[in-house]
Protein backbone atom coordinates (compact mmCIF):
# COMPACT_ATOMS: atom_id res chain seq x y z
CA UNK A 1 0.00 0.00 0.00
CA UNK A 2 1.56 3.26 -1.13
CA UNK A 3 1.16 6.09 1.34
CA UNK A 4 0.79 9.63 0.05
CA UNK A 5 3.66 12.10 0.30
CA UNK A 6 1.38 14.36 2.34
CA UNK A 7 0.70 11.60 4.86
CA UNK A 8 4.39 10.74 5.24
CA UNK A 9 5.41 14.41 5.50
CA UNK A 10 2.80 15.00 8.20
CA UNK A 11 4.03 11.97 10.16
CA UNK A 12 7.60 13.26 9.95
CA UNK A 13 6.50 16.75 11.03
CA UNK A 14 4.66 15.38 14.07
CA UNK A 15 7.64 13.17 14.90
CA UNK A 16 9.95 16.20 15.03
CA UNK A 17 7.85 17.79 17.76
CA UNK A 18 8.94 16.36 21.11
CA UNK A 19 5.92 17.99 22.77
CA UNK A 20 3.80 15.54 20.74
CA UNK A 21 5.89 12.35 20.45
CA UNK A 22 9.14 11.13 21.94
CA UNK A 23 11.46 8.66 20.24
CA UNK A 24 9.69 5.57 18.96
CA UNK A 25 6.43 6.55 20.67
CA UNK A 26 3.32 7.50 18.73
CA UNK A 27 2.12 5.96 15.52
CA UNK A 28 -0.08 6.52 12.49
CA UNK A 29 -2.09 4.43 10.07
CA UNK A 30 -4.11 4.50 6.88
CA UNK A 31 -6.85 2.10 5.80
CA UNK A 32 -7.85 1.49 2.22
CA UNK A 33 -9.58 -1.46 0.56
CA UNK A 34 -9.13 -3.93 3.41
CA UNK A 35 -5.46 -3.03 3.85
CA UNK A 36 -4.24 -1.42 7.07
CA UNK A 37 -0.85 0.28 6.77
CA UNK A 38 0.58 1.13 10.17
CA UNK A 39 3.89 2.32 11.56
CA UNK A 40 6.22 -0.53 12.44
CA UNK A 41 7.20 -1.23 16.02
CA UNK A 42 10.45 0.46 17.03
CA UNK A 43 10.57 2.95 14.15
CA UNK A 44 10.36 6.69 14.71
CA UNK A 45 7.59 8.87 13.26
CA UNK A 46 10.12 11.56 12.44
CA UNK A 47 11.81 9.15 9.99
CA UNK A 48 8.55 8.65 8.12
CA UNK A 49 9.61 10.30 4.87
CA UNK A 50 10.78 6.82 3.98
CA UNK A 51 7.81 4.51 3.74
CA UNK A 52 10.00 1.64 4.95
CA UNK A 53 8.83 2.56 8.47
CA UNK A 54 5.35 1.20 7.74
CA UNK A 55 3.87 -2.29 7.53
CA UNK A 56 0.77 -3.30 5.56
CA UNK A 57 -1.64 -5.86 6.95
CA UNK A 58 -4.77 -7.66 5.83
CA UNK A 59 -7.39 -5.69 7.80
CA UNK A 60 -10.11 -8.40 8.02
CA UNK A 61 -7.46 -10.83 9.34
CA UNK A 62 -6.41 -8.30 11.99
CA UNK A 63 -10.04 -7.78 13.06
CA UNK A 64 -10.70 -11.52 13.35
CA UNK A 65 -7.46 -11.95 15.35
CA UNK A 66 -8.68 -9.21 17.74
CA UNK A 67 -12.06 -10.96 17.99
CA UNK A 68 -10.17 -14.15 18.92
CA UNK A 69 -8.44 -12.27 21.74
CA UNK A 70 -5.02 -12.25 20.07
CA UNK A 71 -2.53 -9.42 20.51
CA UNK A 72 -0.15 -10.49 17.72
CA UNK A 73 -0.84 -9.82 14.10
CA UNK A 74 2.25 -11.27 12.40
CA UNK A 75 0.02 -13.69 10.46
CA UNK A 76 -1.90 -10.76 8.97
CA UNK A 77 1.20 -8.96 7.64
CA UNK A 78 1.17 -8.87 3.83
CA UNK A 79 4.08 -10.69 2.13
CA UNK A 80 7.66 -9.44 1.76
CA UNK A 81 7.78 -7.25 4.84
CA UNK A 82 10.20 -7.87 7.66
CA UNK A 83 9.26 -5.36 10.40
CA UNK A 84 6.70 -6.05 13.09
CA UNK A 85 3.53 -3.94 13.22
CA UNK A 86 3.17 -1.49 16.12
CA UNK A 87 2.07 -2.84 19.50
CA UNK A 88 -0.85 -0.46 19.04
CA UNK A 89 -2.00 -1.99 15.73
CA UNK A 90 -5.30 -3.15 17.25
CA UNK A 91 -6.41 0.40 18.07
CA UNK A 92 -5.64 1.47 14.49
CA UNK A 93 -7.58 -1.46 13.07
CA UNK A 94 -10.66 -0.95 15.25
CA UNK A 95 -11.19 2.80 14.96
CA UNK A 96 -13.36 3.02 11.86
CA UNK A 97 -11.77 5.98 10.14
CA UNK A 98 -9.24 5.78 7.29
CA UNK A 99 -6.73 8.02 9.09
CA UNK A 100 -5.74 7.27 12.68
CA UNK A 101 -2.95 9.09 14.54
CA UNK A 102 -1.83 8.23 18.05
CA UNK A 103 0.43 10.64 19.94
CA UNK A 104 1.86 11.19 23.42
CA UNK A 105 1.51 14.98 23.82
CA UNK A 106 3.12 16.36 26.98
CA UNK A 107 0.17 18.67 27.71
CA UNK A 108 -2.43 15.94 27.21
CA UNK A 109 -0.56 13.35 29.30
CA UNK A 110 -0.10 15.97 32.03
CA UNK A 111 -3.87 16.51 32.10
CA UNK A 112 -4.60 12.78 32.43
CA UNK A 113 -2.17 11.78 35.20
CA UNK A 114 -3.82 14.02 37.80
CA UNK A 115 -6.81 13.15 39.95
CA UNK A 116 -9.04 15.81 38.41
CA UNK A 117 -7.96 15.08 34.84
CA UNK A 118 -11.31 14.01 33.44
CA UNK A 119 -13.02 17.22 34.60
CA UNK A 120 -10.24 19.32 33.14
CA UNK A 121 -10.51 17.55 29.79
CA UNK A 122 -14.30 17.86 29.82
CA UNK A 123 -13.96 21.61 30.15
CA UNK A 124 -11.26 21.88 27.51
CA UNK A 125 -12.85 19.64 24.90
CA UNK A 126 -16.53 20.59 25.27
CA UNK A 127 -18.49 20.28 22.00
CA UNK A 128 -15.78 18.29 20.22
CA UNK A 129 -16.41 14.65 19.12
CA UNK A 130 -14.27 13.21 21.89
CA UNK A 131 -14.28 10.48 24.50
CA UNK A 132 -12.36 9.91 27.74
CA UNK A 133 -10.95 6.43 28.15
CA UNK A 134 -9.69 5.25 31.55
CA UNK A 135 -6.24 3.62 31.55
CA UNK A 136 -5.86 0.27 29.78
CA UNK A 137 -2.62 -1.49 28.93
CA UNK A 138 -1.58 -0.90 25.28
CA UNK A 139 -2.39 -3.92 23.14
CA UNK A 140 -5.36 -6.22 23.56
CA UNK A 141 -6.70 -4.64 26.77
CA UNK A 142 -6.82 -1.19 25.20
CA UNK A 143 -8.35 -2.73 22.05
CA UNK A 144 -11.16 -4.32 24.08
CA UNK A 145 -11.91 -1.01 25.78
CA UNK A 146 -11.99 0.75 22.39
CA UNK A 147 -14.40 -1.90 21.09
CA UNK A 148 -16.73 -1.30 24.02
CA UNK A 149 -16.74 2.46 23.44
CA UNK A 150 -17.44 1.95 19.72
CA UNK A 151 -20.48 -0.20 20.48
CA UNK A 152 -22.19 2.59 22.39
CA UNK A 153 -20.95 5.74 20.65
CA UNK A 154 -22.39 6.56 17.24
CA UNK A 155 -20.90 8.16 15.24
CA UNK A 156 -17.52 6.90 16.48
CA UNK A 157 -15.50 9.49 18.43
CA UNK A 158 -12.72 11.19 16.49
CA UNK A 159 -10.75 12.28 19.56
CA UNK A 160 -9.81 9.75 22.23
CA UNK A 161 -8.14 10.91 25.41
CA UNK A 162 -6.26 7.93 26.85
CA UNK A 163 -5.70 8.27 30.59
CA UNK A 164 -2.03 7.97 31.64
CA UNK A 165 -1.10 7.51 28.01
CA UNK A 166 -1.93 10.07 25.28
CA UNK A 167 -4.38 10.77 22.49
CA UNK A 168 -5.86 9.27 19.33
CA UNK A 169 -7.12 11.53 16.53
CA UNK A 170 -9.01 9.93 13.66
CA UNK A 171 -10.94 11.19 10.66
CA UNK A 172 -12.01 10.47 7.10
CA UNK A 173 -9.34 12.73 5.63
CA UNK A 174 -5.79 13.77 6.45
CA UNK A 175 -6.91 17.42 6.46
CA UNK A 176 -9.58 16.49 8.98
CA UNK A 177 -6.98 14.96 11.29
CA UNK A 178 -4.72 17.99 10.92
CA UNK A 179 -7.53 20.39 11.82
CA UNK A 180 -8.73 18.31 14.77
CA UNK A 181 -5.24 17.97 16.21
CA UNK A 182 -4.68 21.70 15.90
CA UNK A 183 -8.03 22.42 17.57
CA UNK A 184 -7.26 20.05 20.43
CA UNK A 185 -3.72 21.28 21.00
CA UNK A 186 -4.93 24.91 20.97
CA UNK A 187 -7.09 23.93 23.94
CA UNK A 188 -4.09 22.40 25.72
CA UNK A 189 -1.76 25.40 25.55
CA UNK A 190 1.78 25.23 26.90
CA UNK A 191 1.19 25.82 30.59
CA UNK A 192 4.77 26.18 31.76
CA UNK A 193 7.30 28.83 30.92
CA UNK A 194 10.69 27.29 30.22
CA UNK A 195 12.24 29.85 32.59
CA UNK A 196 10.42 28.22 35.50
CA UNK A 197 12.29 25.00 34.69
CA UNK A 198 15.76 26.57 34.92
CA UNK A 199 17.13 24.60 37.81
CA UNK A 200 20.74 24.75 38.79
CA UNK A 201 22.36 21.99 40.80
CA UNK A 202 25.62 21.88 42.70
CA UNK A 203 28.58 22.19 40.38
CA UNK A 204 31.01 19.36 40.77
CA UNK A 205 34.37 19.38 39.14
CA UNK A 206 35.48 16.23 37.39
CA UNK A 207 34.40 13.50 39.70
CA UNK A 208 35.01 9.84 40.32
CA UNK A 209 31.67 8.96 38.73
CA UNK A 210 33.36 9.60 35.39
CA UNK A 211 35.22 6.34 35.90
CA UNK A 212 31.85 4.62 36.27
CA UNK A 213 30.61 5.87 32.90
CA UNK A 214 28.57 8.83 34.11
CA UNK A 215 28.68 12.59 33.74
CA UNK A 216 26.96 15.32 35.69
CA UNK A 217 23.90 16.70 33.91
CA UNK A 218 24.16 20.36 32.99
CA UNK A 219 20.61 20.42 31.66
CA UNK A 220 18.42 22.61 33.91
CA UNK A 221 15.34 20.67 32.88
CA UNK A 222 16.83 17.30 33.90
CA UNK A 223 18.22 18.86 37.08
CA UNK A 224 14.73 19.83 38.19
CA UNK A 225 14.27 16.21 39.29
CA UNK A 226 16.67 16.75 42.18
CA UNK A 227 16.77 20.54 42.52
CA UNK A 228 13.03 21.09 42.83
CA UNK A 229 11.53 19.51 45.98
CA UNK A 230 8.13 19.01 44.32
CA UNK A 231 9.68 17.20 41.34
CA UNK A 232 11.93 15.07 43.56
CA UNK A 233 8.95 14.06 45.68
CA UNK A 234 6.92 13.20 42.57
CA UNK A 235 9.85 11.24 41.14
CA UNK A 236 10.11 9.17 44.32
CA UNK A 237 6.39 8.44 44.55
CA UNK A 238 5.21 8.48 40.94
CA UNK A 239 8.00 7.26 38.70
CA UNK A 240 5.78 5.55 36.10
CA UNK A 241 2.98 7.85 34.96
CA UNK A 242 2.54 6.31 31.46
CA UNK A 243 3.67 3.12 29.69
CA UNK A 244 6.57 4.39 27.55
CA UNK A 245 8.27 5.78 30.63
CA UNK A 246 8.58 2.28 32.10
CA UNK A 247 9.64 0.83 28.75
CA UNK A 248 12.53 3.27 28.29
CA UNK A 249 13.47 4.35 31.82
CA UNK A 250 12.67 1.28 33.89
CA UNK A 251 10.27 0.26 36.60
CA UNK A 252 11.63 2.30 39.52
CA UNK A 253 13.27 5.68 39.99
CA UNK A 254 17.07 5.40 39.84
CA UNK A 255 17.65 7.32 43.06
CA UNK A 256 20.84 6.66 45.02
CA UNK A 257 20.06 8.24 48.35
CA UNK A 258 23.48 7.87 49.99
CA UNK A 259 26.81 9.57 49.94
CA UNK A 260 28.99 8.34 47.09
CA UNK A 261 32.20 8.48 49.14
CA UNK A 262 32.04 4.71 49.23
CA UNK A 263 32.61 4.22 45.53
CA UNK A 264 32.58 0.42 45.71
CA UNK A 265 29.06 0.36 47.12
CA UNK A 266 27.92 2.91 44.56
CA UNK A 267 29.45 0.86 41.76
CA UNK A 268 27.71 -2.28 43.00
CA UNK A 269 24.38 -0.40 43.10
CA UNK A 270 24.86 0.74 39.49
CA UNK A 271 25.52 -2.85 38.41
CA UNK A 272 22.53 -4.17 40.36
CA UNK A 273 20.39 -1.61 38.59
CA UNK A 274 21.73 -2.53 35.13
CA UNK A 275 23.58 0.75 34.55
CA UNK A 276 20.53 3.06 34.40
CA UNK A 277 20.67 5.89 31.83
CA UNK A 278 20.31 8.40 34.65
CA UNK A 279 20.98 8.42 38.39
CA UNK A 280 19.52 10.89 40.85
CA UNK A 281 21.86 11.81 43.70
CA UNK A 282 19.80 13.98 46.07
CA UNK A 283 22.58 13.95 48.68
CA UNK A 284 24.97 15.48 46.12
CA UNK A 285 22.26 17.73 44.65
CA UNK A 286 23.15 16.24 41.30
CA UNK A 287 21.79 14.13 38.48
CA UNK A 288 24.11 11.87 36.51
CA UNK A 289 23.61 10.83 32.90
CA UNK A 290 25.20 7.69 31.53
CA UNK A 291 27.69 8.18 28.71
CA UNK A 292 25.82 5.32 27.03
CA UNK A 293 22.34 6.85 27.41
CA UNK A 294 20.35 6.41 24.21
CA UNK A 295 18.64 9.30 22.48
CA UNK A 296 15.29 7.60 23.09
CA UNK A 297 15.99 7.48 26.83
CA UNK A 298 16.96 11.15 26.97
CA UNK A 299 13.83 12.14 25.04
CA UNK A 300 11.72 10.13 27.47
CA UNK A 301 13.48 11.81 30.39
CA UNK A 302 12.83 15.23 28.85
CA UNK A 303 9.14 14.33 28.50
CA UNK A 304 8.92 13.22 32.13
CA UNK A 305 10.58 16.40 33.42
CA UNK A 306 8.23 18.56 31.34
CA UNK A 307 5.20 16.69 32.66
CA UNK A 308 6.34 16.94 36.29
CA UNK A 309 6.94 20.66 35.87
CA UNK A 310 3.23 20.91 35.01
CA UNK A 311 1.74 18.56 37.58
CA UNK A 312 4.08 18.46 40.59
CA UNK A 313 1.59 20.37 42.74
CA UNK A 314 -1.35 18.12 41.85
CA UNK A 315 -2.47 14.79 43.21
CA UNK A 316 -0.83 12.36 40.80
CA UNK A 317 -2.05 8.94 39.71
CA UNK A 318 0.80 6.68 38.62
CA UNK A 319 0.61 3.15 37.23
CA UNK A 320 0.53 0.38 39.85
CA UNK A 321 3.53 -1.96 40.12
CA UNK A 322 1.59 -4.94 38.72
CA UNK A 323 0.68 -2.86 35.69
CA UNK A 324 4.30 -1.81 35.16
CA UNK A 325 5.30 -5.49 35.29
CA UNK A 326 2.63 -6.26 32.71
CA UNK A 327 3.86 -3.50 30.39
CA UNK A 328 7.46 -4.66 30.65
CA UNK A 329 6.39 -8.20 29.80
CA UNK A 330 4.95 -7.20 26.44
CA UNK A 331 6.97 -8.89 23.74
CA UNK A 332 6.71 -6.13 21.17
CA UNK A 333 7.89 -3.58 23.71
CA UNK A 334 11.00 -5.67 24.27
CA UNK A 335 11.51 -5.71 20.53
CA UNK A 336 11.12 -1.96 20.51
CA UNK A 337 13.86 -1.57 23.10
CA UNK A 338 16.28 -3.84 21.28
CA UNK A 339 16.08 -1.89 18.05
CA UNK A 340 15.85 1.46 19.81
CA UNK A 341 18.57 4.07 19.78
Ligand SMILES: [Zn+2]
Nearest residue numbers: 026102165166
Ligand atom coordinates in the same frame (compact mmCIF):
# COMPACT_ATOMS: atom_id res chain seq x y z
ZN1 LIG B 1 0.91 5.01 22.95
